[in-house]
Amino acid sequence: MTGLTIQEAAEITGWSARMLRYIESAGLVEPHRSVSGYRLYGPGHLQRLRTLRELLEVHEISLSDLGFAARLQTEPELRKAVEGWLTSEPERPQDVPAASWLRWEQDKHQKLLTQPSSHKEIA
Amino acid sequence: MTGLTIQEAAEITGWSARMLRYIESAGLVEPHRSVSGYRLYGPGHLQRLRTLRELLEVHEISLSDLGFAARLQTEPELRKAVEGWLTSEPERPQDVPAASWLRWEQDKHQKLLTQPSSHKEIA
């Protein structure tokens, strides 16, 4: 009783049990384990799972994106390199109206949303 | 002569012509165009392409990652949301030793490196 089982956690967070395991494999939300190996989700985990859902849906990002964001936070080298590259304008600043890659980045998620995923009560 | 053709640019930057078009479609390096539609790469573009190469290889990131980083810079909402999520510890701070997702994020690139891509003189 030091946490909910994976099925319970799944039901109240809206993820499937399968996805909870996947998310764990990605290191994003890692529940405790009972002595016998059962996953035990505490309130903090549930909260984190719910906000994760929010985050991904609202901003149309992927788990990989989040993983990369994490790297950006913990690898200053990387952060500097990336920011440096992004802010150094190629030729003329007006060339890229800050919309092309944005389009691109969002298009690839656009398609994901059009496929009717079984549990996805966004509508 | 206001820029190199795609083939020339490809040769001196190490990308393939195909990839230059792909990179352009991602909005990351967009050359000028001649009246007849030929891509014209200037010194700035070449520089950007070289550093892009560096960036991706050294830090093992993808074009999508870079696209996401760009979004982070221009969408404060997103940035705040992501940073907020990442810094809110799930239960105990020691749970995730800042290595799991890092592993995960790098593993997926690890494999990419093991496949012998035709032009990739990293060795």
Added chain:
DNA sequence: GCAAGGTTGACACGACTCTGCTAACCTCGG
């Protein structure tokens, strides 16, 4: 005017993502 090389569009392929499902096995509660 013709070969070399540019343009877009499409197919293809392997690796990876996200997700469901099934199998074989372990654990818990009554």
Added chain:
DNA sequence: CCGAGGTTAGCAGAGTCGTGTCAACCTTGC
């Protein structure tokens, strides 16, 4: 002890990424 439900491992299938290649057509240089 037995059924519900947990665990891992793996297949599967649609979609994306990175990349090559090929076709059909246009442009340039000589």
